[in-house]
Amino acid sequence: MKNIRFFTFTLGTSILLFLFLFIPVGHAESGQTYEIGASSLNLRSSPSHSSEIIGQLAEGEQIVAFQEAFGWVQTYFDGEEAWVASQFLVPVDKESQTQATASSEMITVTSTDVRVRTGPGTEYSVIGYTTKDDTYTLLETTNNWHKVALDNGKTGWIAAWLTNPVSSQAAPQTETNNSAVAAEETTNGSLAGYNIAIDPGHGGKDPGSTAFDGSLEKDYTLSIASTIAKKLQNAGATVIQTRTSDYFVSLKDRVNLSESHNTNAFISLHYNAYPIMTVNGFSTHFYSNGNDRILAQDIQAALAKYLPLKSRGVMRGDYHVLRENSDLAVLVELGFLTNPNDLAAIQTADYKNAVADGIVEGLMDYFH
Structure with missing residues (x-):
């Protein structure tokens, strides 16, 4: 009986060693970007469905992968290592990604203590605050609200009337357009x-x-x-x-x-x-x-x-x-x-x- 138990243990150990040594751990190509293809995707502490959930991603959000293993992709979330199931990820074409980044508009906040919300409206919950002159990449605009990329890798919504395009702020103002600027500030x-x-x-x-x-x-x-x-x-x-x-x-x-x-x-x-x-x-x-x-x-x-x-x-x-x-x-x-x-x-x-x-x-x- 003891010999049988010993044999079972050594066979199990051998299988685990085989998996560890011979199943490849792929490294994503130098910061490959993926888009979330599910309505909600859990971020876990290790590459396993039984591991702790440490966050969630929404459809359309993007991550940068650093390695792949056993059907999971490793990224970072709030500065911590995190894993997501790879079957729910859609690779982002690098060329189109570069073009989108190059053409994306930057906006700057024009008021202090502006609330960042989870959606385009005041009925959505507040997830943070920004302040005057903070600058963000504009992702989309809906119902006079801007969706922006936040510093922590997430996204949020800011009231469009509390922002200005960076380019319009940088442009010099002449005497002939001062009245137009004043009128715009009043109406918007x-x-x-x-x-x-x-x-x-x-x-x-x-x-x-x-x-x-x-x-x-x-x-x-x-x-x-x-x-x-x-x-x-x-x-x-x-x-x-x-x-x-x-x-x-x-x-x-x-x-x-x-x-x-x-x-x-x-x-x-x-x-x-x-x-x-x-x-x-x-x-x-x-x-x-x-x-x-x-x-x-x-x-x-x-x-x-x-x-x-x-x-x-x-x-x-x-x-x-x-x-x-x-x-x-x-x-x-x-x-x-x-x-x-x-x-x-x-x-x-x-x-x-x-x-x-x-x-x-x-x-x-x-x-x-």
Whole structure:
């Protein structure tokens, strides 16, 4: 019995040695490029279907092979050795690959903290961030979004209106084309294609809160709404205002007006009041968790960068214009009219411009 067991062991060992010594391990030709021919392909830690999965590749993505063994191709993924099954790979012709690379367009990012997403739209998840003047190879364009090659070998999507072709940036600008460039920057701004509803709170027979000096909330919201609207339009957005002068608009009509314009975001403008004069600061309110809360956080964070007042953070608010609104909606309280320091700031042009800058930036942060 012992002899039989020994014979079995030595025969198995001999087979393994034969496989190791005589099955060839092919080396791909100096960096051969392959394209993924399956909808999803696992990257594994070693050339075996039972080995650990360390990543995934999507159809159309490309890898560079460094060796082949037992029906597997070795490449690198996030700096680590990885293996993929060779039957799902399509060799890329080197001549066409060189031509594609030579003719591919380069783009550069024109804003800071631009979000890189998994697909061409804001509904896709964020996989990273880029910043101003970063340059990428353009792979394709879909629905005003650019697919680009990332530094880690993967791909991602960036909003096209936040980029410029490298060639157009490098070209010298003459005096005759300066106005055209300025017009292009205005019409192709960061919020191009978005409908934004601005809702100046109160109005007409509804004065809103009263400041300690007797001034009225309805006048402050209307005044700052026009400043915000102009800066949003300069960023490329289409702006809908629920009122443009001192007249009464019901809460229901405000929501209906927004919903009738396919609004991407609804922002209601207000100023706070409290019997205790020391209470101060600004806040952003949302009704439901999810996208409403995320937008509120982005706007509050951006306002905090610009405003000299205390940030009170984001809060859940059961307001009609938020609760009954099917659009993405937030409400901002831009300071306390009953606080002398807040009111002094609120009454300045600098404060209005700072609020407008913060809201534009917050919307760009959310949508991109």
